[in-house]
Amino acid sequence: MIISNPINVRYLTNINAEGTLLITRKENIYITDSRYMEAVNSVLTIDDGIMVYDAKNLSKDDYENFFMFCNSVGFEENYVTYANYKEYVHKYKIENIIETEKMIEAHRVIKDVDEIEKIKKACQITDSCFSHLLSFIKKGMTEKQIEAEIEQYFKLHGADGVAFEPIVASGVHSSMPHAIPTDKKIESGDVITIDLGCKYQGYCSDMTRTIFMDYISEDVKKIYDLVLKNQLSTQNELKDGGNIKIITKLVENNFEFNSHMLIHALGHGVGLTLHEGPILSSRSNQILKENMVVTNEPGIYLPRKFGVRIEDTVLITKNGCINLTNSEKNYIIIGSQS
Amino acid sequence: MIISNPINVRYLTNINAEGTLLITRKENIYITDSRYMEAVNSVLTIDDGIMVYDAKNLSKDDYENFFMFCNSVGFEENYVTYANYKEYVHKYKIENIIETEKMIEAHRVIKDVDEIEKIKKACQITDSCFSHLLSFIKKGMTEKQIEAEIEQYFKLHGADGVAFEPIVASGVHSSMPHAIPTDKKIESGDVITIDLGCKYQGYCSDMTRTIFMDYISEDVKKIYDLVLKNQLSTQNELKDGGNIKIITKLVENNFEFNSHMLIHALGHGVGLTLHEGPILSSRSNQILKENMVVTNEPGIYLPRKFGVRIEDTVLITKNGCINLTNSEKNYIIIGSQS
Numbered sequence: 001m002i003i004s005n006p007i008n009v010r011y012l013t014n015i016n017a018e019g020t021l022l023i024t025r026k027e028n029i030y031i032t033d034s035r036y037m038e039a040v041n042s043v044l045t046i047d048d049g050i051m052v053y054d055a056k057n058l059s060k061d062d063y064e065n066f067f068m069f070c071n072s073v074g075f076e077e078n079y080v081t082y083a084n085y086k087e088y089v090h091k092y093k094i095e096n097i098i099e100t101e102k103m104i105e106a107h108r109v110i111k112d113v114d115e116i117e118k119i120k121k122a123c124q125i126t127d128s129c130f131s132h133l134l135s136f137i138k139k140g141m142t143e144k145q146i147e148a149e150i151e152q153y154f155k156l157h158g159a160d161g162v163a164f165e166p167i168v169a170s171g172v173h174s175s176m177p178h179a180i181p182t183d184k185k186i187e188s189g190d191v192i193t194i195d196l197g198c199k200y201q202g203y204c205s206d207m208t209r210t211i212f213m214d215y216i217s218e219d220v221k222k223i224y225d226l227v228l229k230n231q232l233s234t235q236n237e238l239k240d241g242g243n244i245k246i247i248t249k250l251v252e253n254n255f256e257f258n259s260h261m262l263i264h265a266l267g268h269g270v271g272l273t274l275h276e277g278p279i280l281s282s283r284s285n286q287i288l289k290e291n292m293v294v295t296n297e298p299g300i301y302l303p304r305k306f307g308v309r310i311e312d313t314v315l316i317t318k319n320g321c322i323n324l325t326n327s328e329k330n331y332i333i334i335g336s337q338s
Numbered sequence: 339m340i341i342s343n344p345i346n347v348r349y350l351t352n353i354n355a356e357g358t359l360l361i362t363r364k365e366n367i368y369i370t371d372s373r374y375m376e377a378v379n380s381v382l383t384i385d386d387g388i389m390v391y392d393a394k395n396l397s398k399d400d401y402e403n404f405f406m407f408c409n410s411v412g413f414e415e416n417y418v419t420y421a422n423y424k425e426y427v428h429k430y431k432i433e434n435i436i437e438t439e440k441m442i443e444a445h446r447v448i449k450d451v452d453e454i455e456k457i458k459k460a461c462q463i464t465d466s467c468f469s470h471l472l473s474f475i476k477k478g479m480t481e482k483q484i485e486a487e488i489e490q491y492f493k494l495h496g497a498d499g500v501a502f503e504p505i506v507a508s509g510v511h512s513s514m515p516h517a518i519p520t521d522k523k524i525e526s527g528d529v530i531t532i533d534l535g536c537k538y539q540g541y542c543s544d545m546t547r548t549i550f551m552d553y554i555s556e557d558v559k560k561i562y563d564l565v566l567k568n569q570l571s572t573q574n575e576l577k578d579g580g581n582i583k584i585i586t587k588l589v590e591n592n593f594e595f596n597s598h599m600l601i602h603a604l605g606h607g608v609g610l611t612l613h614e615g616p617i618l619s620s621r622s623n624q625i626l627k628e629n630m631v632v633t634n635e636p637g638i639y640l641p642r643k644f645g646v647r648i649e650d651t652v653l654i655t656k657n658g659c660i661n662l663t664n665s666e667k668n669y670i671i672i673g674s675q676s
Contacts, residue, residue, distance in 0.1 A: 017516075033602075034602065035514075035515045035516050035601065035602050036516060038513065038641055038642075039514055039516065039517075075420075077419060077420040077421040078419055078420075079419060081415060081416055081417060081418060081419055081420070082415040082416075082418055082420050082423040083415040083416045083437070086415075099420070099421070144493055144494070145493075145494060147493060148489070148490045148493035148494055149490075151486070151489050151493065152486045152487075152489065152490045155482050155483070155485060155486030155489065156482070156486055161503065175376065176373075176376050176377055177373045178355075178373050178374060178377065179377075180354075263372035263373065264371075264372065264373050303376055
């Protein structure tokens with residue numbers, strides 16, 4: 001098999017670089033270039049059983065020999081571009097190349113103890129960042145300033161950095177689920193949606209809270225209550241054996257019953273990447289399993305008005321789920337005291 | 339043609355979202371999902387002549403109709419995965435799908451006035467960030483702290499954010515061209531390589547300087563002088579009509595003559611992405627053209643000792659080149675005065 005996706009390479013080997021991992025009948029090979037040779041060799045030990053080559057030193061014959069006695073060679077059809085696919089067939093002289101249908105990703109969906117510990121740590125840093133923000137955010141500050149503070153906080157409190165560009169969406173901006181922070185200043189009465197997460201030793205966290213500057217209007221309260229009610233009822237449904245389609249449908253139906261819509265997935269797996277399996281969608285046929293880590297993130301967005309999303313990262317267990325992010329979910333009103 | 343690479347979509351339409359652009363005989367179509375509908379519609383005007391659809395509302399027939407009267411349909415074989423390629427052929431019922439060989443990327447290599455202004459602005463912010471760092475960096479600070487300061491500086495001084503995770507590599511870490519910042523503290527005598535760049539309205543800058551804490555040893559000076567000499571001689575060669583292979587060979591040969599090696603490319607194009615055409619490599623057959631924007635970044639790395647890289651982003655002109663990053667390139671020694 002040819003493993004090209006650097007996340008899968010990291011999952012299997014701990015190597016965090018640019019290169020290609022080959023699993024052949026004879027040996028395991030990692031092909032990289034001179035920029036990464038020193039870093040790669042500092043991660044691997046003899047026990048890893050991986051030969052490291054600098055691509056510069058490999059000949060046409062070397063490439064053709066790697067898979068010489070293999071009947072078929074797998075590749076990652078969901079990562080490899082069409083151009084690279086053609087290149088592989090030619091370069092490695094592969095007669096029978098086969099799709100591996102997210103083979104490694106299927107393993108990644110279930111987390112082991114080590115992985116869970118890293119995600120937990122990422123979630124703890126995220127909670128403490130959010131708690132820091134509650135005293136940091138002041139009227140007149142821009143969304144971008146808050147975003148910059150989140151990024152700096154993560155760097156300085158043990159995280160590798162952000163897991164994604166944080167979303168800080170205030171006032172009408174909160175009506176866009178994927179708003180990009182702007183120079184808009186925080187004003188009295190603003191709904192502020194903050195979606196943040198960091199990486200800890202490669203593993204991600206993901207949390208959203210919607211908070212309020214000075215006061216909450218009755219309109220907003222109604223939406224907030226509806227979102228929170230659904231977030232909490234989903235939390236009760238998330239457990240080993242849970243049917244993702246049904247769990248998502250429950251929220252979709254409850255939103256529709258109240259004349260709103262769930263316009264995005266209810267959640268997604270979290271691990272070495274921010275978005276991975278399983279997707280919590282009503283089109284899914286998957287069943288939740290112990291030691292999956294997923295988000296629970298219902299949201300309602302009223303165009304040109306405001307939006308509310310509440311999101312936790314949770315660990316699926318035999319009889320329920322454990323919230324790995326634990327920040328307050330009741331109304332959080334900041335500013336009015338100061 | 340099906341345009342899937344979001345960078346190419348942004349280049350052609352200014353849309354910054356997830357979706358697919360279709361250029362058909364009848365019309366231009368952008369297919370996205372509900373998360374991005376509001377943002378996309380706020381960027382486009384009637385004059386753009388682009389129909390926007392929510393994928394949710396498209397039927398099997400709609401997809402099959404888009405390219406109904408097209409003899410062949412182009413796709414981006416260097417971006418589209420093998421799995422998506424198969425999906426396109428099926429979903430759009432394409433009889434003759436053809437590779438477009440970086441067609442749009444070829445346009446992107448030559449920058450227009452607007453693009454150059456944005457890159458210039460990104461470079462200016464980068465220079466001012468570097469100048470800020472010279473007074474900010476103190477002994478005992480960690481590489482990560484400096485990295486966090488760079489990220490925050492960019493956010494708060496008009497940039498969209500970083501163009502890439504900044505490299506802050508001190509002491510032996512500087513021997514790895516792609517070092518990731520760690521908790522290592524800056525010590526007296528450290529060689530510190532700082533590779534930083536930001537995005538301004540989507541456009542990138544890229545600059546590296548190697549500076550020194552308290553003093554420079556004679557060993558380091560020798561390497562620094564050799565790198566700088568080659569960076570300056572390259573600067574003289576970069577112009578419209580310049581032969582990339584020869585320009586790179588000159589540096590490789592001079593390094594080898596001095597018992598060192600250039601282990602990475604001499605530079606790369608910069609634009610909406612940090613790394614784009616042309617690559618300045620001795621394997622290239624390309625000729626430089628007016629209004630290309632490229633980096634000039636020779637470096638020498640002595641494993642387990644130290645490394646030196648000096649990099650500017652430059653604009654190719656008819657008779658030479660203009661440095662868009664302009665930070666000091668003579669020895670910069672910090673710390674000793676304070």
